[in-house]
Structures are given as structure tokens and as C-alpha cells.
Amino acid sequence: xxxxxLVVMGLCGLILVLISFAxxxxxxxxxxxxxxxxxxxxxxxxxxxxxxxxxxxxKLSQFYDCKCRALAFLDQRIxxxxxxxxxxxxxxxxxxxxxxxKVAGRYFNICLNMIIPRGYLKPGQVCExxxxxxxxxxxxxxxxxxxxxxxMQADAYTKCGLGNSPRESRNILEEEENRKAEKRRExxxxxxxxxxxxx
Numbered sequence: 001x002x003x004x005x006l007v008v009m010g011l012c013g014l015i016l017v018l019i020s021f022a023x024x025x026x027x028x029x030x031x032x033x034x035x036x037x038x039x040x041x042x043x044x045x046x047x048x049x050x051x052x053x054x055x056x057x058x059k060l061s062q063f064y065d066c067k068c069r070a071l072a073f074l075d076q077r078i079x080x081x082x083x084x085x086x087x088x089x090x091x092x093x094x095x096x097x098x099x100x101x102k103v104a105g106r107y108f109n110i111c112l113n114m115i116i117p118r119g120y121l122k123p124g125q126v127c128e129x130x131x132x133x134x135x136x137x138x139x140x141x142x143x144x145x146x147x148x149x150x151x152m153q154a155d156a157y158t159k160c161g162l163g164n165s166p167r168e169s170r171n172i173l174e175e176e177e178n179r180k181a182e183k184r185r186e187x188x189x190x191x192x193x194x195x196x197x198x199x
Contacts, residue, residue: 039078046086047074062106063144068097098142100135107134107156115162129160 050073054066072093080089111127133156141148 039074040082042082043074043077046077047071050090059144062102063098063138063142064102065097065099069093072097095142098139100139103138104131104135107131107153111162126160126162130156130162133159 047070051066051070054060054064054069060066060069073089076089076092077084080092108127108131111130112123115123115126134152137152137156141152
């Protein structure tokens with residue numbers, strides 16, 4: 001004979017199974033659907049455009065988490081409404097969404113390309129220090145600006161032993177930038193009718 005205890009345990013188990021498969025509260029489901037409908041399709045399309053622009057822009061994609069930036073744009077668009085120009089919405093997106101891993105990778109490669117030709121004995125250690133320092137600095141102040149980045153780089157080079165002073169580090173960076181600019185000038189087609197193309 002089956003004990004009463006087993007029957008009760010079986011019924012409790014059956015009730016738990018039925019509860020777990022029961023549909024959600026219809027009122028909650030309706031509220032959830034209404035919230036999803038509140039975001040206009042145009043806003044979602046704009047968010048996708050912001051994401052794609054970030055991913056396709058090398059400078060943005062190497063410093064930021066593009067999904068985070070797209071969501072921040074969507075938040076601002078919802079807050080500012082449909083009549084705010086895109087450029088204004090973009091300007092209102094607060095600096096943030098820095099991706100320290102991408103920043104560190106970018107600056108590790110930059111460092112290696114600069115110091116290996118100079119014959120540094122331990123480029124991996126020096127560049128790891130430099131990359132991590134740049135990632136920390138950018139995470140604290142995630143704004144892309146050439147003067148700010150050059151100052152951050154000079155400070156990171158100094159901290160990692162690539163220069164005895166910020167001035168020496170800046171000279172190293174300026175030398176590298178001049179070398180890159182010269183290489184770009186050499187690769188740019190020259191036209192006698194349009195000498196400005198050379199620049």
C-alpha cells in the first residue's frame with residue numbers, strides 16, 4: 001500500500017511542475033509588451049546606425065565599446081525626444097563606454113612598433129606597462145583628443161621608463177608622429193593641378 005506521505009510528496013511535486021510551466025501573469029505580459037512598443041522603430045534604427053558608425057570608425061572602435069555607445073545614444077534619444085537633431089543627441093551622450101582591453105591592445109602594438117626598431121632589450125615588459133597605463137588613464141578620462149592622448153602617452157612613457165622626462169617622451173612621440181606623417185605623404189598621390197593633395 002502506498003503511504004500517505006508519498007502521495008502528498010507526489011502531489012506537491014506535481015503542483016510545483018505545473019506552477020513552473022504556468023503562463024506569466026497576463027497583466028505583467030501586457031505591461032512588458034507596452035514598454036517594448038514605447039521605443040519607436042526609428043530610434044532603434046538610429047541606435048543601429050550609431051553602432052555601425054562606431055564599429056567602422058577605427059579611432060572609435062579601438063577606444064570604446066560600441067554597443068555601450070549605441071545604447072547610451074538610445075537613452076539620450078528617448079530622453080530628448082524625436083525633434084532633437086542627431087548631432088545634438090550625439091553631443092549629449094556622456095563620455096563613457098571606454099573599453100580598457102581595446103585601449104591596452106592598441107597601445108601595446110603602438111609601443112612595440114616604436115621601440116623594437118630602437119633596440120630595447122625587454123620590449124614586452126615595457127610595452128605591457130605602457131599599454132596598461134594608457135588603459136587606466138583612458139578609463140578615467142575616456143575622451144579622444146590628440147593633445148590629451150599625447151600628454152597621456154608622454155606620462156605613460158615616462159612611468160614605464162621610455163623617457164627620462166615628459167619632454168623626452170613627447171620628443172619620442174613627435175618623432176614617431178613625424179615619421180608616420182612622412183610615410184603618409186609618400187603614399188599620397190601627387191597631382192600638379194592639386195598640390196594640396198600632397199598634404
